[in-house]
Amino acid sequence: MTLPVPSNLERFPELHPAFDTQSALAEANRCLYCYDAPCSAACPTHIDVPRFIKKIASGNLHGSANTILDSNILGLSCSRVCPVDVLCEGACVMHRYNKQPIEIGRLQRYAMDRFYERGPRLTPHALPVATGKVACIGGGPASLSCAAELRRRGYHVTVFDNRPLPGGLNTYGIAEYKLRPSDSLREVGLVQSLGVEFRQQEIASTQSLDELEKEYDVIFLGIGLGAMEALGIPGEDRPEVIDALRFIAHYKTRDLEVGRVVVVIGGGNTAIDAANAARRLGADEVHVFYRRTEKEMPAFLYEYENSKLEGVQFHWLAQPVEILERAVRLVSTRLGAPDASGRRKAEPVPGTEFAFVCDMVIPAVGQSRFMKLLEGSRGIDLEHGCVAVDRPTGRTSNPKYYAGGDCVNGGREVVDAVADGKRAALAITRRLEAVRG
Ligand SMILES: Cc1cc2nc3c(=O)[nH]c(=O)nc-3n(C[C@H](O)[C@H](O)[C@H](O)COP(=O)(O)OP(=O)(O)OC[C@H]3O[C@@H](n4cnc5c(N)ncnc54)[C@H](O)[C@@H]3O)c2cc1C
Ligand code: SF4
Structure with a gap:
């Protein structure tokens, strides 16, 4: 598999061109660096937006990227795919003065592009060694975020994904002119560089869940949604139909x-x-x-x-x-x-x-919420076909299982899945620390 597919590079030029250095500096200098910034509050992962923008303005691009990654390990994909109008940029104070909001997404992308171009290097946190093993089922944004956060706290994490390439819909679903699979895989590589283990394996049976439960202290469900819903009309199985x-x-x-x-x-x-x-x-x-x-x-x-x-x-x-x-x-x-x-x-x-x-x-009439894996087993409650969780912690009705992302919210945005994964990782950490005493 050659990624990106060469013909796609021409057919799918990027929707929004990247900033050059001069434009990025000019835009960064327009920011008012608000105290209690509404843009940070509107970002589901609460990136310290004024701080990363200020670092761009002062030429500290490595620091800027690390500020983003401290809150959101998928800072690259989010900078390209977030619906910023209804999130950070929608909350920018510039709207009050009838001015153009700061282009936060494009500035974030500028910092993240430089970070990956120069060879991704996270500011080293002294990686603690903690006792506890976590399995993440699904290799999309929710699991990647949960796995990175737990790994940074010293836990052993394995991600199980059933597809040939990890990354979930970031790799296989998002429009090519917004995010290429090769960029999604760069982010997977960053998570891997923290020491997270990846296995291509479907966890599809009670037996495979039994095995995971024996080997891991906690299981995080980041399995997304199911296949596309069928139309339920004659002729749907014809070769000229593809969901x-x-x-x-x-x-x-x-x-x-x-x-x-x-x-x-x-x-x-x-x-x-x-x-x-x-x-x-x-x-x-x-x-x-x-x-x-x-x-x-x-x-x-x-x-x-x-x-x-x-x-x-x-x-x-x-x-x-x-x-x-x-x-x-x-x-x-x-x-x-x-x-x-x-x-x-x-x-x-x-x-x-x-x-x-x-x-x-x-x-294209919506993804199904069929959770064959969970139905009737493990005592995990479902609600409207999604996994029911305690929202602030992501804990399910079975205390060994946590969940986040599309399988919980029914299908929202990448940044919501990242926020869920992070929240669950913090709750899992508290749980594992409590068990250790
Ligand atoms: C066509 C499309 C376009 C989109 N565009 C945007 C956009 O522009 N901006 C935006 O912010 N969001 C967009 N989204 C939404 C975004 O992609 C999702 O919200 C996000 O990917 C959810 O992350 P997740 O980790 O919960 O699930 P997913 O990304 O779906 O990842 C789940 C992973 O788990 C794997 N898995 C499932 N079951 C098992 C199992 N039993 N064993 C092992 N692995 C398993 C799946 O194969 C998949 O790889 C789009 C979604 C779609 C469908
Ligand atoms: S682009 Fe996305 S991740 Fe970045 S600040 Fe805005 S909402 Fe948050």
Whole structure:
């Protein structure tokens, strides 16, 4: 596997260009270095934003990167993928003065890029040796963060991931123009350099959990969500149908041919990512069909706006009923009364079926929450298909198990998974220290 896939370098140029040194310094000097900075409070991992920016302004780039990494070991990927408008930059005090917020994400990226270019070197913490072994199931952001934090406190940690490459959705799911798998793997390498052990192994049976329980004092679940939900309509198993997660993982790690006219079903960020990618991979036309309207679409507004610039066409109030050999049959919908969550239900309108000609269909209607591994075993409570935890500690109803990331929150952002992993690591440390007495 050659990563990044060479043709992707051209097809997926970066969405936001990196700062050059002069622009980074100018932007860093615009920061007011607020006391009790709202940007740090709005960051789920509470990076000391004014501090890392001040270090950029004074030319201490190594110190800046280490300030970021002290709070967030995935500072590189977060700098590229965080929805900063609704997080740190959204809270910037500059908004109060009707000025552009400080470009925190791009400054963070500037510091992190220099850190990795110069050969990643964490400021050495005297690594203590602590008694206690932790297994992290899943090798995505939640587990990587939990593992790094525990390792920094001297615990022995092993990460078990079922895929050929670790990194979870950072490696296989996030749009190529935001984060390349090779950058995700650089971060995995950093965690590895702390002494965390990685094994490619699926923990899929009661027996494998029994074995882990014998060998490890605590088990952290960072297993993310399941495969994409099925549409549940005839024709879904046709060869021209590929779900969005498989489609994205495929083009990020191998060459992939797309159809000339591609239909994407869904209205979330994953649908948008798949639609944009299909355009970049050469589809002449990409059509997104969503059963509600633009107003109800769950995708972030800026992702939607960007997708229109990519040439993706959006169609509202329609849902598929059957996939044929070279077409999708859809039915028009109308919005009914709101359901328990306040969302208006989309109801098919009888007699409005129509066919749309296409040669590839990408369903993107959400990831499943099927937790086969946990159902009915270990006394771990589930809630709406997610692992139920005590929020401040990540502890599950079985005190040997902690959990964080998408498998707990039902699918949010990378930075939320990192924050969960860190919080759980602190709670696990307290638990192991208490056991040791
Ligand atoms: C298409 C897409 C685009 C996204 N874009 C963004 C974005 O732009 N910005 C952003 O912040 N977030 C984005 N996200 C969300 C983000 O990727 C997730 O919130 C984050 O990756 C969650 O991390 P996690 O560690 O909980 O789970 P994951 O990243 O899903 O990692 C879980 C890992 O556990 C492995 N695993 C599961 N079960 C087992 C088992 N039994 N044994 C061993 N291994 C197992 C899985 O294979 C996987 O590698 C996106 C998500 C998707 C789907
Ligand atoms: S990790 Fe994300 S939310 Fe936090 S400061 Fe960095 S870019 Fe902002």
